[in-house]
Amino acid sequence: MAIEKTDKIWHNGKLINWDEATIHVMSHVIHYGSSVFEGIRCYALPSGPAIFRANEHIQRLVDSAKVYRIEVPFTREEIVKGMLETVGHNGAWPCYVRPIILRGYGEAGVNPFNSPTEVYIINYPWGKYLGGEVEGCDVYVSSWTRLAPNTLPAMAKAGANYMNSQLIKMEAIVNGYVEGIALDINGFVSEGSGENLFLVHRDKLITAPLGNSVLPGITRDSVLQIARDLNVSIVEQVIPREMLYLADEAFFTGTAAEVTPIRSVDKINVGKGVTGPITKAIQKEFYALVRGEKPDRHNWFTAVPVRSKQPVSV
Ligand SMILES: Cc1ncc(COP(=O)(O)O)c(C=O)c1O
Secondary structure (H helix, E strand, O other): OOOOOOOEEEEOOEEEEHHHOOOOOOOHHHHHOOEEEOOEEEEEEOOEEEEEOHHHHHHHHHHHHHHOOOOOOOOHHHHHHHHHHHHHHHOOOOEEEEEEEEEOOOOOOOOOOOOOEEEEEEEEEOOOOOOOOOOOEEEEEOOOOOOOOOOOOOOOOEOOHHHHHHHHHHHHHHOOOOEEEEEOOOOEEEEEOOOEEEEEEOOEEEEOOHHHOOOOOHHHHHHHHHHHHOOOEEEEOOOEOOHHHHOOEEEEEEOOOEEEEEEEEOOEEOOOOOOOHHHHHHHHHHHHHHOOOOOOOOOOEEEOOOOOOOOOOO
C-alpha cells in the first residue's frame, strides 16, 4: 500500500512538516531495530472522526517501551493528546495512526542507553476495511516459528519483532496465501504475522493465551468483550496445531484485519469452508460498533476535535 502523505507529523510534542520528519542513517533504530510502535484506526463515525481504543493502544506503547527500558518523556495522556492534535490538524479520516518511539542519533554500538528517545505520531488516510468485505481467506501454517520466550518479548510491539512477521508474510505470499499462522516454539498455535487468531470448536470461542508468544491485541480484547456481550463461551487455552483443521470456524483479529474469517488452513476447509454463525455474529457486532451504528457502550472511542466535519482528503 503506497503511503499517502498528510501535512504534519508530531515530533516530541510539536507538529512538523511531513517532509522534515527524517532521521539520520546512524540512528540506533536503523542498525539495531530499537523502536516500539502502535497501529491504530481512526474511524469516521456519524458524529465525526474518533480513535478506536486510544488509551489502550498508548498503554501498550508505553508498556512496550518499559520492557525495552526506554524512558518516554511523555505521559500516556500526552501521547493520546498528540494523536488528537495530529489527526485534527491533518483533517484526513478515516485514517491509520502510527505512534512510534525510537532510539535516535547518539552513539554507535549496541548499547542503546546514550541514544536519544524520539517520539513521532504519523497519520494517513486509510479507508479500506480488510475484514468486513471478504468471505474468508486461505492461509497456511508457516515454517517460521513465532518468537520464543526469552528471545524477543512477544508482548512488546517492537519494530524488531516484525522481522519474524516479514518472514511469515513473505513465505505466505510466495506460496500464494494471504497470510500464515505461526506456531510457537513448542509447536502450539500462536498467531498470524500481524493478527491474533480465534477458533470456534463445538460452540466455544478459543484463543491462545499470552504465554504462546502472542501480542496482547486490542482487537483480540474487543472481540473477547463482544463475545461476552453475546453470551458466547470463551476458552483461552493452548491450541494444538490439529485444532486448526478440526475447528468449525476460524478468524483473525487485528487493527488491519479487523475481524477476517479464515476459509481454509493448509488447503483443508475450516468447517464447511464458509463463514460460520459465531464468526458472523461477532463480525456483525464489531462492525456495527466501529461504524457507529450502535452506541459506544464500552467507551472505546475518543472523538477527534476537528475544524470541519468534512475530511480534507479520502
Ligand atoms: C503480531 C501481531 N499480532 C496481533 C496483532 C493484533 O493487534 P491489534 O488488535 O492490537 O492490532 C498485531 C497488530 O498490531 C500484530 O502485529
